[in-house]
Amino acid sequence: MVVAALLLAAAGTPNVLHAxxxxxxxxxxxxxxxxxxxxxxxxxxxxxxDSARAADSLxxxxxxxxxxxxxxxxxxxxxxTFGSVEVGWSPLPPTAVPSGRVRVRAYPVDSRRFExxxxxxxxxxxxxxxxxxxxxxxxxxxxxxxxAATLSLLARRDDAPDSAVGVTPLRLAPAVxxxxxxxxxxxxxxxSVVPGAWLLDEAARGKGVARVALRSLHLPPPAPPPxxxxxxxxWFQLGLVGVGALxxxxxxxxxxxGDLAYDxxxxxxxxxxxxxxxxxxxxxxxxxxxxxxxGQVMFTAGLFFxxxxxxx
Amino acid sequence: xxxRARRAFFAGAALVILLGGCTTRDxxxxxxxxxxxxxxxxxxxxxxxxxxxxxxxWTPLTQKGVDAYALHRWRPGEPPQAIPGAVFGPASTxxxxxxxxxxxxxxxxxxxxxxxxxxxxxxxxxxxxxxxxVSILGADPASFIALSPDARDVILVDPAANAYEDFDIDRxxxxxxxxDPVAGVILRRGLSGQIGGATxxxxxxxxxxxxxxRGVGWAASPELQRVQAFGPDxxxxxxxxxxxxxxxxxxxxxxxxDPSVWIGNDEGTVYRVSPSDGSVIEQWSLGASIxxxxxxxxxxxxxxxxxxxxxxxxxxxxxxxxxASLKRSGLDNVADVEVETATRTLWLSERGRxxxxxxxxxxxxxxxxxxxxxxxxxxxGIAVDAGxxxxxxxxxxxxxxxxxxxxxxxxxxxxxLGVPYGVLIHHP
Numbered sequence: 128m129v130v131a132a133l134l135l136a137a138a139g140t141p142n143v144l145h146a147x148x149x150x151x152x153x154x155x156x157x158x159x160x161x162x163x164x165x166x167x168x169x170x171x172x173x174x175x176x177d178s179a180r181a182a183d184s185l186x187x188x189x190x191x192x193x194x195x196x197x198x199x200x201x202x203x204x205x206x207x208t209f210g211s212v213e214v215g216w217s218p219l220p221p222t223a224v225p226s227g228r229v230r231v232r233a234y235p236v237d238s239r240r241f242e243x244x245x246x247x248x249x250x251x252x253x254x255x256x257x258x259x260x261x262x263x264x265x266x267x268x269x270x271x272x273x274x275a276a277t278l279s280l281l282a283r284r285d286d287a288p289d290s291a292v293g294v295t296p297l298r299l300a301p302a303v304x305x306x307x308x309x310x311x312x313x314x315x316x317x318x319s320v321v322p323g324a325w326l327l328d329e330a331a332r333g334k335g336v337a338r339v340a341l342r343s344l345h346l347p348p349p350a351p352p353p354x355x356x357x358x359x360x361x362w363f364q365l366g367l368v369g370v371g372a373l374x375x376x377x378x379x380x381x382x383x384x385g386d387l388a389y390d391x392x393x394x395x396x397x398x399x400x401x402x403x404x405x406x407x408x409x410x411x412x413x414x415x416x417x418x419x420x421x422g423q424v425m426f427t428a429g430l431f432f433x434x435x436x437x438x439x
Numbered sequence: 440x441x442x443r444a445r446r447a448f449f450a451g452a453a454l455v456i457l458l459g460g461c462t463t464r465d466x467x468x469x470x471x472x473x474x475x476x477x478x479x480x481x482x483x484x485x486x487x488x489x490x491x492x493x494x495x496x497w498t499p500l501t502q503k504g505v506d507a508y509a510l511h512r513w514r515p516g517e518p519p520q521a522i523p524g525a526v527f528g529p530a531s532t533x534x535x536x537x538x539x540x541x542x543x544x545x546x547x548x549x550x551x552x553x554x555x556x557x558x559x560x561x562x563x564x565x566x567x568x569x570x571x572x573v574s575i576l577g578a579d580p581a582s583f584i585a586l587s588p589d590a591r592d593v594i595l596v597d598p599a600a601n602a603y604e605d606f607d608i609d610r611x612x613x614x615x616x617x618x619d620p621v622a623g624v625i626l627r628r629g630l631s632g633q634i635g636g637a638t639x640x641x642x643x644x645x646x647x648x649x650x651x652x653r654g655v656g657w658a659a660s661p662e663l664q665r666v667q668a669f670g671p672d673x674x675x676x677x678x679x680x681x682x683x684x685x686x687x688x689x690x691x692x693x694x695x696x697d698p699s700v701w702i703g704n705d706e707g708t709v710y711r712v713s714p715s716d717g718s719v720i721e722q723w724s725l726g727a728s729i730x731x732x733x734x735x736x737x738x739x740x741x742x743x744x745x746x747x748x749x750x751x752x753x754x755x756x757x758x759x760x761x762x763a764s765l766k767r768s769g770l771d772n773v774a775d776v777e778v779e780t781a782t783r784t785l786w787l788s789e790r791g792r793x794x795x796x797x798x799x800x801x802x803x804x805x806x807x808x809x810x811x812x813x814x815x816x817x818x819x820g821i822a823v824d825a826g827x828x829x830x831x832x833x834x835x836x837x838x839x840x841x842x843x844x845x846x847x848x849x850x851x852x853x854x855x856l857g858v859p860y861g862v863l864i865h866h867p
Contacts, residue, residue: 396555397553
């Protein structure tokens with residue numbers, strides 16, 4: 128990488144070799160070489176000019192022993208600078224720098240999207256030491272609750288106290304949320320404990336906002352039980368029995384009328400009377416049968432519902 | 440669960456109501472045109488033929504409004520006409536029409552006149568009065584049955600203790616002789632079933648034949664190995680003559696024109712004996728059991744049916760001729776034979792295999808050739824209608840008695856009877 132090469136030149140070791148930018152450094156031996164520049168990432172002429180100036184500046188200082196700094200960012204793929212020198216894109220493998228205090232920063236491609244976050248860190252690198260810098264520049268989700276509630280991060284252990292972190296609406300770092308559980312507390316509402324990972328997912332789906340609705344302790348009164356159906360009402364069941372008995376008795380009366388009509392049919396000699404009385408007989412018989420059937424069904428149904436209670 | 444129980448309950452209830460409403464009463468009013476049995480006609484009307492009269496019977500209607508009954512009478516092919524003066528009250532049950540001629544067919548119907556001005560009629564019934572007396576032996580139940588002259592109506596059923604084996608008639612005195620081998624008796628009855636004479640005790644009697652010449656009846660008993668003669672006094676139960684030495688006599692036929700008596704036995708011998716002293720005039724040995732004899736009285740000869748190995752042979756036996764003449768062989772279960780005197784033809788009844796309806800009735804010439812035959816019957820007893828070339832046969836296939844003409848076309852038939860197996864036709 129060009130930046131690495133410039134740093135090495137500043138350290139008085141102009142002809143050293145590079146390791147692959149993504150290869151893991153061997154922490155058991157001092158790196159004595161750097162990889163060749165990555166032509167794919169130095170195509171910018173402006174960047175080359177900046178690097179040349181940085182090299183001149185470093186060359187002007189007294190030579191110092193080297194230390195190594197590796198940088199990881201969340202999200203990855205961010206531009207990384209050591210001091211004012213841009214050294215590459217995260218994740219950055221261990222990169223040789225002059226030992227001493229180094230200001231490491233990472234920049235997003237679109238800085239407007241960043242919210243308050245740790246985008247830089249100053250480290251003291253001892254000679255030969257490899258320091259790994261991790262920067263979390265992810266968006267902090269906004270936790271919103273209804274109503275506003277106090278947030279506490281639950282302790283990972285039972286014997287440890289929980290830690291209150293604020294009142295909603297509140298932004299919390301994803302790094303905090305992804306491994307913890309959050310309790311929402313509000314007067315008059317039941318506590319709600321929500322996994323931080325769930326809040327992150329909600330925020331991802333809700334354009335950075337995770338909403339939690341708390342259940343009020345003031346529950347509405349229970350709904351009144353539904354009134355019993357008509358079939359389940361005692362007066363109706365008794366009515367069925369009574370009407371059924373009446374219809375059964377009425378059927379016998381109608382049947383008797385049918386018998387009388389049939390007798391008149393048998394005694395008749397006039398074909399018109401024969402036909403009329405037979406039709407009347409059939410009519411009475413059907414009416415009687417229907418009345419009897421209905422009466423029996425109602426009577427039995429009434430008893431059935433009274434005894435079994437199925438109608439309720 | 441509750442919803443299912445409720446649905447099942449209401450479905451069952453609906454079914455009960457529907458089924459309950461689907462039953463209807465029978466249309467039993469006989470005057471109802473929708474009555475499937477009467478179609479609105481007056482039921483229970485019958486015209487029963489007799490000798491010179493027709494008896495008309497009906498059951499009074501129980502329906503209201505019957506003012507009177509009237510009778511219509513007409514000949515076939517003519518329009519119905521009211522019989523003048525034949526108007527009867529609503530409670531009347533019958534009348535007799537004397538204004539008829541024998542052997543003429545009449546149609547009758549009963550008309551009920553109602554108070555509301557309408558009327559109803561019965562289905563027509565026909566009757567052919569005549570002198571004929573049709574007597575039947577029935578097996579189920581065992582009985583003697585008398586039919587009207589036209590055989591359309593049963594006028595008498597006289598139950599019997601046992602099925603009769605055979606019967607014959609004393610034509611001069613209208614007395615039937617009925618043999619009962621189980622009881623070992625011969626009963627004498629009038630044509631109306633009344634007692635016609637003393638009961639004769641003949642153990643194991645099988646065949647009975649009455650000579651119309653002198654009113655003497657002959658009875659064969661294979662069990663007693665004899666033939667006995669009774670009469671002419673109907674009240675005398677003692678035999679007037681006994682013919683012994685004729686083996687196991689099973690068949691006996693007494694002639695009228697030819698006064699001799701013919702006897703056939705199980706040993707295969709046919710005897711012709713004198714009716715006065717029982718002496719054997721002539722005898723023929725046919726070598727097989729004798730099953731039936733029919734007298735050809737014009738020539739004083741006889742047709743004889745034998746049985747050997749379940750096959751029947753037909754012989755013609757003539758006095759003065761020593762050898763019987765075999766006319767037919769291989770006949771199938773011959774039940775009866777009868778000679779028609781006028782033409783000297785022989786009627787032959789072959790029953791065939793019992794209860795299969797595969798027998799036949801045949802009319803044979805004197806030489807044994809077939810003049811006519813009719814199958815699809817199970818004929819048993821046959822009787823020639825004296826003075827005509829018609830024959831009556833009891834048919835076990837249809838349980839009817841049928842009159843056939845010379846060509847074996849059906850002339851008339853009786854109503855179904857209880858297994859009729861014997862028939863006898865008599866003109867007083």
